[in-house]
Amino acid sequence: MTEEQSRRKRDAGQSDCLSFTISIWRQQGLNDKGQMVSYPLKRVRPEMSFLEMLDVLNGELERKGEELPISFDSDCREGICGMCGLVINGVAHGPGHGTTTCQLYMRSFADGSTITIEPWRAAAFPVIKDLVVDRSAFDRIIQAGGYASINSGSAPDANSMLISQELASEAFDAAACIGCGACVASCKNASAMLFVSAKVKHLNILPQGQPERHKRTVAMVEAMQQEGFGNCTNEYECEAVCPKEIAVEHISFLNREYLKAKVAGK
Amino acid sequence: MPSKLFSSPIGKKMGMALTGLILYGFLIGHLLGNLLLLKGDGGQAFNAYAEFLINHPLLIPAELFLVVVFLLHVYLAISVTRENRRARPVGYQATQSVGGRNFASYTMIYSGIIVLVFLVLHLKTFKYGDKAEGTLYDLVSATFQQTGYLVWYVIAMLVLGVHLWHAFQSAFQTLSVRSDKIRSLGLILCLILALGFGFLPVYLGILK
Ligand code: HEM
Ligand code: SF4
Ligand code: FES
Numbered sequence: 062m063t064e065e066q067s068r069r070k071r072d073a074g075q076s077d078c079l080s081f082t083i084s085i086w087r088q089q090g091l092n093d094k095g096q097m098v099s100y101p102l103k104r105v106r107p108e109m110s111f112l113e114m115l116d117v118l119n120g121e122l123e124r125k126g127e128e129l130p131i132s133f134d135s136d137c138r139e140g141i142c143g144m145c146g147l148v149i150n151g152v153a154h155g156p157g158h159g160t161t162t163c164q165l166y167m168r169s170f171a172d173g174s175t176i177t178i179e180p181w182r183a184a185a186f187p188v189i190k191d192l193v194v195d196r197s198a199f200d201r202i203i204q205a206g207g208y209a210s211i212n213s214g215s216a217p218d219a220n221s222m223l224i225s226q227e228l229a230s231e232a233f234d235a236a237a238c239i240g241c242g243a244c245v246a247s248c249k250n251a252s253a254m255l256f257v258s259a260k261v262k263h264l265n266i267l268p269q270g271q272p273e274r275h276k277r278t279v280a281m282v283e284a285m286q287q288e289g290f291g292n293c294t295n296e297y298e299c300e301a302v303c304p305k306e307i308a309v310e311h312i313s314f315l316n317r318e319y320l321k322a323k324v325a326g327k
Numbered sequence: 328m329p330s331k332l333f334s335s336p337i338g339k340k341m342g343m344a345l346t347g348l349i350l351y352g353f354l355i356g357h358l359l360g361n362l363l364l365l366k367g368d369g370g371q372a373f374n375a376y377a378e379f380l381i382n383h384p385l386l387i388p389a390e391l392f393l394v395v396v397f398l399l400h401v402y403l404a405i406s407v408t409r410e411n412r413r414a415r416p417v418g419y420q421a422t423q424s425v426g427g428r429n430f431a432s433y434t435m436i437y438s439g440i441i442v443l444v445f446l447v448l449h450l451k452t453f454k455y456g457d458k459a460e461g462t463l464y465d466l467v468s469a470t471f472q473q474t475g476y477l478v479w480y481v482i483a484m485l486v487l488g489v490h491l492w493h494a495f496q497s498a499f500q501t502l503s504v505r506s507d508k509i510r511s512l513g514l515i516l517c518l519i520l521a522l523g524f525g526f527l528p529v530y531l532g533i534l535k
Contacts, residue, residue, distance in 0.1 A: 084420075097420055151423035177421040184414050247426070249433060250411035254336075282335060291414030292336045292407045294432065295497040301426030313503040319337045 079105045079167060082175040083118060085131060088188055095188065097177075107168035111155065112138060112145060114167055132191040140164040140304065143239030146246060147192055148179040153243035153302040161241060161304040181242050183251035185288045198288040199240050199256065205284035206277035207260045209269045222268055235263035237305040244299035244307075250291030255299040257285050258315035259307045265318055275322035282319055336410075339403050344498035346400035351491070351498075351516075353393055358523045364531060370464025377463045401443060408436045431493035438490035445483040452476075471532030481525045488521025 070077040080103040088095030102118050109117070112135050119130035136144040145162040149155030155165045170176060178192065186194040236259075244255035261278050264270035270277070293312060300309045332338040360380075363373040380386055431438070456466050471477050495513030499505065 086420075148419060148421075151419055151421035152425055179419055179421070182415055182417055182419055184416050249415070249428065251414040252336075252411075282337060283331070286336050289414055290336075291411040292340060293501075294407075294411070294435065295427075295493075295500045296429075296432045297427035298424065299426065309500070310505060313500060313505050316337050316341070316501060317503040319335070320341070323332045323338075 077107060078103065079107060079170070079172045081105060081114075081170065081173070083114075083178065084175055085178045085192070086180055086188075087131070087191055088180075089190065091187060091189055097179075099175075105167050107166065109167045110138070110163055111147070111149070111165040111167065112163050132189075132193045134193050135163055138163040141239060143241035143304075146181050146194075146241050146243055148181065148246055150177050153181070153246040154241075154304055159304055159306045161239075164304075181246035183242075183245050183290065185251065185253070185290050186242060186245065194242075196240070196242050198290070199242065199253070201288065202253070202257060202281055202284045203240075203260065206273070206280035207264070209264055209267075210273060211269060224268065228266060232263045232267050235259045235266075235307065235311060238263075238303075238307055239305060241304060243302045243304065245290060247298040247302040248291065248293075249296065249298070250294055252293045252299075253285050253288070253290040254293040254312045254315065255303060255307055255309065257281050258311035261318060262311050262314050274318075275325050275327040278315070278318045278322045279327045282315075339407055340501045343400060343403045343407065344501040346396045346403070347494055347498050349396050350393075350400060351495070354491075354520055354524075355516075358520060361524070361527055364464070364467070364527055370462060370468070373467075374462045374464050397446075401439070404436060404439055429493070431489045432497075435490060435493060438486050441483060441486045442490060445480075445487070468531050468535075471528040474532075477528050477532045480528050484521050484525035487524070488517045491517035491520060 066077075068077075080101070082099055083102050084097050084099045086095060087098045100118060100122075102114070102121070105114050105117065112133070115131060115133055122128050122130050133147065134144040136142040138145070140161045140163060143161070146153065147155070147162045149162065149165070154160060154162050156169050157165055180186075180188050180192045181194045181196075183194075185198040186196055188194050238256060238259035240256065242256070245251050245253050261281055264277060265274050295309075297309050300307065333342060360376055361373075363376050364370070366372045452470060453463070453467065456470075458466055460466075471480070492514065495516060496505075496510045499509045499513075
C-alpha cells in the first residue's frame with residue numbers, strides 16, 4: 062500500500078492496517094536443529110519498519126506466554142550499524158535497493174501475503190538463536206589486516222599528506238561497507254569477497270595504507286579462506302543486496318591487488 | 328608465501344579463468360577447422376586439413392598441453408565447487424535471485440560434467456575411431472547418419488553453449504576486466520560456438 066492509498070483509506074474511515082502470515086526460523090540454540098514456524102499477524106501499520114513489525118509480533122508472543130519471543134539482532138535502526146541482517150522472502154535485507162532490514166517498511170509487502178524470514182546462512186556464520194548469527198568471522202578478517210599502523214604521537218601538520226577529492230571519494234565508497242554480511246548471505250557460495258574487497262580497497266588506495274598494502278591483502282584473503290567462506294563465481298548477487306551499494310568492481314580490484322602482492326613475494 | 332597463490336580462493340579462480348580461456352581458444356580454432364566440412368567437395372579439404380594436423384611435429388606437444396590444461400580446469404572446478412557447497416551447509420527455504428544469477432551460472436558444474444562426458448565419447452568416436460574403412464570425413468559423415476548420436480551431439484553442444492555463456496564474462500571479471508562489451512562479446516561467441524558445432528552434424532546428417 063502506498064502512503065497515498067493508506068491516507069485515502071484512513072480519510073474514508075477504514076482501517077489501513079495490514080495483516081500477514083509470518084513464517085520464521087525458530088532455533089533454540091547453536092546445536093538445535095531448528096524449523097520454520099508460522100504466525101498470523103494483524104494490525105500492522107504500513108509505516109512500521111520491518112523490525113517494529115517483529116517487535117509487535119514479539120509483544121503478542123509475550124502476552125500469550127506460550128513461546129519465547131523471537132531473537133533477532135538490531136542496534137542503530139537507522140541503517141548504519143549492520144546488525145539487522147535477515148533474509149526476507151529469499152532476499153538478504155528484503156526488497157528495496159540499498160537498504161538494511163531496519164530501513165524496510167511494511168508498505169513494501171502486499172496485504173495478506175506470507176513473509177518468510179530466515180537467518181544468514183553460511184558455515185562461517187553459525188546461527189546462535191532464531192535469527193541471530195555469529196558474525197565474528199568478519200571481525201577476525203578485519204583483525205588480520207583491516208587497519209593501518211599510524212604513529213598517533215603528535216598531530217601531523219594540516220595538509221602534509223595530499224589526497225585528491227577523487228581518491229578520497231573512491232576510498233569512502235569502499236569504506237561505506239558496514240560489515241552486515243548480506244553479501245555472504247545472498248551468495249550461493251557464501252563468499253565474503255565483496256566485504257573483503259571493500260575493506261582492502263578503502264585502505265589500499267590511500268597513502269596511509271601503503272606500507273602494509275601487500276601484507277594486508279594477503280592476510281585478509283587468507284583469513285577469509287580460513288573462516289570457511291566460499292569462492293566467488295561471479296554471479297553478482299552480493300552487489301544487488303548490499304545496503305551500501307558496494308559494486309563488484311571492488312572484487313576485480315581485490316583480485317588484481319592479490320596478484321600484485323603475490324608477484325611482490327608476499 | 329607466493330606458493331599459496333594456487334591454493335588461495337583467488338588463485339584458484341584465476342587458474343580456472345586462464346585454463347577456461349585457453350580451452351575457449353581451442354574451441355574457436357577447432358570450429359574454424361571444422362567449417363571445411365561445409366565445402367561440399369566430398370571432404371577433400373577437410374581430410375587434407377586433418378592430414379596436415381596429424382603429421383605436424385607440434386601436434387603431440389599441443390595435445391599434451393591441452394590435456395593438462397583441461398585436467399587442471401576440471402580439478403579446480405571440482406575443488407572450488409566442493410568448497411562452495413561446504414561454505415553453505417544449510418540452505419534457505421525461500422530463494423530468489425535479484426542479481427546476476429541465472430540458469431547458466433548455477434549449473435556450471437553440471438554443464439561442465441556433461442561436456443566432460445561428451446569429450447570422452449567424442450575422442451573415442453573420431454580421434455580413436457575406426458578409420459580403416461575410409462577417411463575421417465567418411466567416418467564423420469557415417470556417424471551423423473545415426474539419429475541418436477546426432478541428437479545427443481546437438482544437445483551436448485547446446486549445453487556447452489550454456490557453460491560458455493556464464494564462463495566468458497566470469498573469466499574476465501576474475502582476471503579483473505569487467506565491461507559490457509565483454510558481456511556482449513561473450514554472448515556472441517557462445518552462440519557462434521554452440522550453433523556452429525551444433526549445425527555441422529545437422530548439415531552432414533540431414534541436410535546434405
Ligand atoms: C571445452 C571445455 C570447457 C571450456 C572452454 C570451459 C571454460 C570455462 C571458463 C572460461 C570458465 C570461467 C572461469 C571463471 O569463472 O573464472 C569456466 C568455469 C567453470 N567450468 Fe569450465 N570449461 C570447459 C569444460 C569444463 C568441464 C569439463 C568442467 C567440469 C567438470 C567445467 C567446470 C567448470 C565450472 C564448475 C566452472 C565454474 C567455476 C566458477 O564459476 O567458479 N568446465 N569454464
Ligand atoms: S559489502 Fe555490503 S553487503 Fe557486504 S558486508 Fe559490506 S555493506 Fe554488507
Ligand atoms: S539496525 Fe543498524 S543497520 Fe539495521
